[in-house]
Each structure stands twice: as C-alpha cells, then as structure tokens.
Amino acid sequence: xxxxxNGLELxxxxxxxxxxxxxxxxxxxxxxxxxxxxxxxxxxxxxxxKSTLIRVSGLLEKPTMGEVLINGKNTxxxxxxxxxxxxxxxxxxxxxxxxxxxxxxxIENITLPMTSKNTEKAIELLEKVGFSDYKKFPDKMxxxxxxxxxxxxxxxxxHSIILADEPTGDLHTGEAEIILKLLLDLNKKExxxxxxxxxxxxxSKHHDMLIDMRDGTLLS
Amino acid sequence: MDIYRLSLKNLRRNKLRNFFAILRISMGxxxxxxxxxxxxxxxxxxKQANSYLDxxxxxxxxxxxxxxxxxxxxxxxxxxxxxxxxxxxGLLNNLVYVIDAIASIVFLVGILxxxxxxxxxxxxxxxEIGILKTxxxxxxxxxxxxxxxxxxxxxxGSIIGVIVGSAGLIVLAGFxxxxxxxxxxxxxIIGVIIVTTVLSMILGLFPSWFAVDSNIEEALASE
Numbered sequence: 001x002x003x004x005x006n007g008l009e010l011x012x013x014x015x016x017x018x019x020x021x022x023x024x025x026x027x028x029x030x031x032x033x034x035x036x037x038x039x040x041x042x043x044x045x046x047x048x049x050k051s052t053l054i055r056v057s058g059l060l061e062k063p064t065m066g067e068v069l070i071n072g073k074n075t076x077x078x079x080x081x082x083x084x085x086x087x088x089x090x091x092x093x094x095x096x097x098x099x100x101x102x103x104x105x106x107i108e109n110i111t112l113p114m115t116s117k118n119t120e121k122a123i124e125l126l127e128k129v130g131f132s133d134y135k136k137f138p139d140k141m142x143x144x145x146x147x148x149x150x151x152x153x154x155x156x157x158x159h160s161i162i163l164a165d166e167p168t169g170d171l172h173t174g175e176a177e178i179i180l181k182l183l184l185d186l187n188k189k190e191x192x193x194x195x196x197x198x199x200x201x202x203x204s205k206h207h208d209m210l211i212d213m214r215d216g217t218l219l220s
Numbered sequence: 221m222d223i224y225r226l227s228l229k230n231l232r233r234n235k236l237r238n239f240f241a242i243l244r245i246s247m248g249x250x251x252x253x254x255x256x257x258x259x260x261x262x263x264x265x266x267k268q269a270n271s272y273l274d275x276x277x278x279x280x281x282x283x284x285x286x287x288x289x290x291x292x293x294x295x296x297x298x299x300x301x302x303x304x305x306x307x308x309x310g311l312l313n314n315l316v317y318v319i320d321a322i323a324s325i326v327f328l329v330g331i332l333x334x335x336x337x338x339x340x341x342x343x344x345x346x347x348e349i350g351i352l353k354t355x356x357x358x359x360x361x362x363x364x365x366x367x368x369x370x371x372x373x374x375x376x377g378s379i380i381g382v383i384v385g386s387a388g389l390i391v392l393a394g395f396x397x398x399x400x401x402x403x404x405x406x407x408x409i410i411g412v413i414i415v416t417t418v419l420s421m422i423l424g425l426f427p428s429w430f431a432v433d434s435n436i437e438e439a440l441a442s443e
Contacts, residue, residue: 051437051440052437055436055437058354060353060354060436061436061437080358080359081358084356084357084358085356086356087354087355087356088355088356088357089356093354093355095351095354095440098347099351100351101226101348101351101352102233102348103226103229103230103232103233104226104229112222112223112226112355113355113356113357117222153355
C-alpha cells in the first residue's frame with residue numbers, strides 16, 4: 001500500500017549477508033513507516049543493523065527482499081541509473097567522521113552535488129547551519145564544523161529526506177547536542193524527514209519518535 | 221564545481237607519487253621520441269642513398285662495387301652488387317623495426333606505471349569515493365572522472381617528455397646537419413601526446429574499476 005504521507009516506508013524488508021558459512025540477518029523483516037516531515041531517532045547497540053538500515057533505506061544497497069518506498073514511490077524495480085538520480089534529488093546523507101571531500105573547501109563541497117551550480121544557494125545553506133567560513137578546508141574544521149557543512153550539503157538539491165548514520169559519533173556530548181538541535185530546527189522549519197541512528201541514549205530527548213532497534217528489527 | 225574539476229584538484233594530492241609517475245611517463249616518452257626519430261633518420265638515409273644510386277650511374281656503381289669487393293674479401297663470399305644493395309637496405313629497414321619495437325616496450329613500461337600509481341591513489345581514497353556515491357554520482361561518472369585523472373597524469377608526462385625530447389633532438393639535428401622536420405615531424409609530437417593521454421586513461425580505468433565497485437559499507441567504514 002503506497003501512502004504519500006509517508007516519507008519513507010519499509011515493507012517486509014530483509015537484508016542478509018553471507019560471510020563464508022555464516023549467514024547474517026542484518027535486517028529482519030522490517031515493516032515501518034516514517035511519516036513525511038518527522039524527526040526520528042533510531043537507537044540501538046553496535047551491530048544491531050542501524051547502518052544497514054540507513055544504506056538500504058537510502059538506496060545505497062539493495063535489500064535481499066522487501067520494498068523501500070520514498071515519498072510514495074516504490075524504488076524496488078528502479079534501474080541503478082534511476083536510483084542514483086533519485087539519491088541525488090531526494091536523499092541527503094550524513095555519516096560519522098569525515099563526510100567532506102578534503103581537496104574542496106566548504107562552499108565547493110556544497111556545490112559539488114548540485115544539479116546546476118548555484119553559489120548563492122550554497123552560501124544560504126551554510127548560513128542556515130551557522131557556518132560562515134566558506135573558504136575553509138575540511139582539514140582546518142572541527143568535527144562539529146564538518147558536520148554542519150555535511151548537513152548543509154545534505155539539503156543541497158532540496159532533498160526531502162536526510163539519513164544520518166551516527167552523525168554525532170565523533171562529537172562530545174555538548175557538540176552532539178548542538179548538531180541534533182540544528183537537525184531538529186531544520187526538520188521544523190524545512191519540513192524534512194530526518195532519520196538519525198545513534199547508540200547514545202542521552203540524545204533521546206531530541207525526538208518525535210524514539211525507535212529502538214535490536215538484532216535487525218525495529219521494536220517500536 | 222563538477223566532478224571533473226575535482227579530478228584536477230586531486231592531482232595536487234600525493235604530489236611526490238604523482239611527480240614520479242609523471243617523471244616515468246616523461247622518460248618513456250623521451251625514449252620513444254629519440255628511438256622513433258632515429259628510425260625516421262635511418263629511413264631518410266636509405267631513401268636518399270637509393271635516389272643517389274639511381275641518379276649517379278657510373279659513380280655510384282663504382283662505390284657499390286668497391287663496397288661489394290670489400291665485403292666479399294672480408295667474408296669470403298661471392299656476392300654481386302644488386303644482392304649487396306638489397307641485403308643492406310633490408311638490414312637497415314629491419315633495424316628500424318627493431319628500434320621501433322624497443323621504443324614501444326620502453327614506452328609501455330613507463331606508462332604501465334600509471335596503473336600502480338592510480339591504484340595507490342584510489343585505495344587511499346576509498347571512503348571519499350564512497351561519499352561521492354552517496355551524493356548520487358553514477359558508476360559511469362565516477363569511472364570517467366577517475367580515468368580522467370589518470371589521463372591528466374599521462375598528458376602532463378607526455379608534454380614534459382615531448383618538450384625535453386624535442387629539445388635534445390633539435391640540438392642533435394643541428395649537430396649532425398639533418399633538418400629538424402625529418403627527425404621530429406609534427407605528427408610524431410601530436411601523436412605521442414594523444415596516444416600517451418588516451419592510453420593513460422584506458423590503463424587508469426583498471427584501478428578505477430576496483431575503486432568504484434568496492435563495497436559501499438567497506439568504503440564508508442574506511443578512514
């Protein structure tokens with residue numbers, strides 16, 4: 001059932017890896033709908049399948065079985081080319097650690113994925129995330145600044161969904177709070193669907209919905 | 221900013237490694253130029269010698285007879301003038317083929333290094349290539365930009381090689397009194413630059429293939 005009210009819908013989703021003789025069920029029959037414009041915090045211990053959930057939901061990997069619907073569109077039968085343009089137009093990613101291209105400064109990192117180069121828009125996005133040193137290179141940025149620029153880049157093509165895999169993993173608690181607050185503000189102001197994975201329970205106060213994940217399954 | 225401009229910026233990384241790759245390509249190009257030019261020189265010499273023999277009837281017959289006599293007395297053979305002329309022309313032409321073959325091998329050895337250099341460069345940038353995938357760049361775009369990077373190394377190497385090699389050949393041509401246009405014709409210079417650049421791009425595709433096809437999970441997990 002396609003529901004356009006859902007930003008991201010996962011239907012009977014499985015992801016199974018084979019490691020020699022061992023079979024790993026990274027995602028086990030996930031049925032879940034993330035409402036459009038919602039802010040979601042997926043919490044679970046390391047190895048529970050959070051990163052796989054982000055990669056499969058973001059079309060970076062194909063599921064073993066099941067369907068991923070984004071803004072009501074079923075992505076299962078999409079060709080690789082279509083998946084790539086879908087990623088470029090609809091999904092912004094943020095990962096733990098360095099997300100930026102080291103040879104490019106902040107503004108160039110933002111304009112890189114743009115379908116048509118628009119420096120004014122890039123500056124506007126950087127201002128939105130509170131970063132003003134446009135010419136700064138990633139190796140001169142703090143972890144928090146790297147994540148600010150990554151967040152700006154994740155919105156660059158008017159993306160409707162941001163998938164963030166442990167974006168606060170390298171930050172101390174204060175910085176993590178600031179980055180989550182920023183994402184929450186963007187969710188409220190821009191209406192973006194945001195899904196963040198974390199293994200830090202302390203961050204759970206920032207959420208519409210806290211979702212627990214264990215052994216490849218979403219629990220709530 | 222497009223992904224091809226990123227390739228240009230990436231050349232500034234690993235400066236020492238890229239410098240040595242360019243140096244090796246330049247050496248290959250210099251040796252190729254020198255040996256191909258030698259072949260062109262020998263060819264021109266054979267053609268000029270033949271036309272001299274044709275146009276200077278008795279005088280040239282005398283020269284050929286004297287050479288034939290010397291060879292016959294030295295080798296204990298009994299060859300006539302026409303056999304000697306045919307044999308010498310054949311020998312010189314074969315020499316040109318051998319020179320060209322050596323030039324091609326040296327050139328290929330120089331340029332094959334691009335696989336190694338690019339392999340190291342891309343392996344260090346696994347995560348970055350993974351990040352580019354998450355930005356929606358297609359496999360084709362990534363392959364093209366990485367192979368473009370290899371092509372840029374080939375282009376720089378060939379330009380440096382052509383400048384240094386041509387300078388040496390110009391000095392040599394002046395020294396032995398052969399016109400420069402015979403030793404280093406324009407088609408040779410343009411041909412060497414195009415072949416080196418295209419070959420570098422094709423060879424660069426090989427490590428690019430591994431880099432682009434690497435598992436996204438592994439790429440994003442690498443530092």
